[in-house]
Structure formats: structure tokens, C-alpha cells
Amino acid sequence: MTLSKNLHNKAAEISKPNDHQGVWALLGPEGGHFLMEYIAKTQGDYVEIGSKWGGSAIMAATAMDMAGRPGTVYCIDQFSAKVISPELEGNKLLVEFWAYVHEWGVQQRIIAFQQVTPPLPYPIQFHKFSVGFIDGGHRFDEPIHDFILLEKRITDYIIFDNTEKEEVMNAVSKALESGWVIDSELEYDCGVPGYGDNTIMALRHE
Numbered sequence: 001m002t003l004s005k006n007l008h009n010k011a012a013e014i015s016k017p018n019d020h021q022g023v024w025a026l027l028g029p030e031g032g033h034f035l036m037e038y039i040a041k042t043q044g045d046y047v048e049i050g051s052k053w054g055g056s057a058i059m060a061a062t063a064m065d066m067a068g069r070p071g072t073v074y075c076i077d078q079f080s081a082k083v084i085s086p087e088l089e090g091n092k093l094l095v096e097f098w099a100y101v102h103e104w105g106v107q108q109r110i111i112a113f114q115q116v117t118p119p120l121p122y123p124i125q126f127h128k129f130s131v132g133f134i135d136g137g138h139r140f141d142e143p144i145h146d147f148i149l150l151e152k153r154i155t156d157y158i159i160f161d162n163t164e165k166e167e168v169m170n171a172v173s174k175a176l177e178s179g180w181v182i183d184s185e186l187e188y189d190c191g192v193p194g195y196g197d198n199t200i201m202a203l204r205h206e
């Protein structure tokens with residue numbers, strides 16, 4: 001089987017809803033496969049803004065494993081359970097995140113920062129990454145601010161989730177003005193009932 005087919009199967013495996021959380025890996029099989037392909041074909045570290053329960057981070061780390069390449073997955077999220085539901089206790093989301101990371105056996109690849117962007121966490125302010133994934137705040141200028149944070153730090157691809165949203169497309173427009181070009185995009189179903197179609201888009205330097 002080709003690496004691409006294996007990545008696709010693994011994205012589907014990771015995306016399976018469970019009894020405990022239902023849908024927890026929010027890219028679904030197709031969006032996850034899209035992200036994993038970009039990670040498998042590059043060489044450096046990966047950073048994401050917006051990790052939630054860890055679906056995209058686990059896919060990124062697994063893609064590195066499957067491509068047989070070195071690399072670290074840096075995750076940034078406030079991991080605030082209260083954002084999801086007022087009844088959840090403070091650190092519940094971070095605890096769940098690490099539980100899933102361990103379940104998929106990729107804990108040695110992952111470093112997680114519990115904070116809100118901006119700024120970038122100080123230990124990685126001057127770091128370079130081959131792929132950056134923007135999937136944090138989707139409202140107002142949040143995606144633009146996250147693009148500005150990452151644009152000088154990314155060597156190969158910036159990937160935006162939810163480009164079906166106007167606020168995210170405003171960040172894409174800013175990226176196009178700054179010399180990035182659209183490499184590919186994909187419409188996918190994240191599996192959450194009522195969410196409708198999502199779009200994920202990868203940009204590269206011209």
C-alpha cells in the first residue's frame with residue numbers, strides 16, 4: 001500500500017467517534033488526510049494554534065512517524081474547558097488532550113503550551129517550522145493575528161481550517177497580499193452533526 005493510502009486509513013482510524021466524547025478529532029478522515037499529506041512530505045517541525053482534544057496534533061505526529069522522519073509537534077491552546085462547557089472543570093480539556101495523545105502513542109513527539117495567542121509562546125518565538133496550522137479563534141481578526149504570528153516562522157506551508165468562514169478568508173487574503181499562494185484546498189465533513197461542510201486550505205510561498 002502507498003504511504004498516501006496508509007495516511008488516509010490512519011486519518012480515518014484517528015477520526016472515529018468514541019463513546020466518551022463522540023466526535024473529538026475535528027478534521028474528520030478527509031481533512032485529517034489533507035493535513036497528514038503535507039506533514040509527511042516536509043521535513044521540519046510543525047506548529048498548530050488550536051488543538052482542543054488533540055485530533056490534529058495526533059494526526060501530525062502520526063504522519064511524522066509514518067513518513068519515518070524526525071520532527072516535533074508544537075501545540076498552542078488555552079485548553080480551557082469552560083470555553084466548551086461551563087460545567088467542565090478547569091483543566092479537564094488539557095487532561096483529555098494528554099490522555100488521547102498517550103492513547104495514540106505519540107507523546108514523545110508533542111509539546112503543548114497552555115496559552116492564548118498572541119503572542120507565540122516565548123520558547124518558540126524564533127523557531128522555524130515547515131508546516132503551521134491555524135485552527136484557533138475563528139472570529140473577528142483572530143485568524144489574521146494568528147497568520148501574522150506564524151508567517152515569518154513557516155518555511156513551507158501554512159494551512160488554514162474553516163476557510164468557508166469570511167473571517168478566515170480575510171486572513172487568507174492577507175497571506176496572498178504577503179506573497180503566499182494557494183497550493184490546494186478541500187471541502188470535508190468534520191462529522192459533527194449540524195456543522196455542515198468545512199474547507200481546509202494550504203498556502204505556500206511563491
Ligand SMILES: C[S@@+](CC[C@H](N)C(=O)[O-])C[C@H]1O[C@@H](n2cnc3c(N)ncnc32)[C@H](O)[C@@H]1O
Pocket residue numbers: 024025026027049050051052053054055056057076077078079080083115116117118135136137138142
Ligand atoms: C476548532 S478547535 C481545534 C481543533 C483541532 N485543531 C482538531 O483538529 O482536532 C479550536 C481550539 O482553538 C482554541 N483557541 C481559540 N482561540 C485561541 C487562541 N487565541 N489561542 C489559543 N487557542 C485558541 C480553542 O480553545 C479550541 O480548543
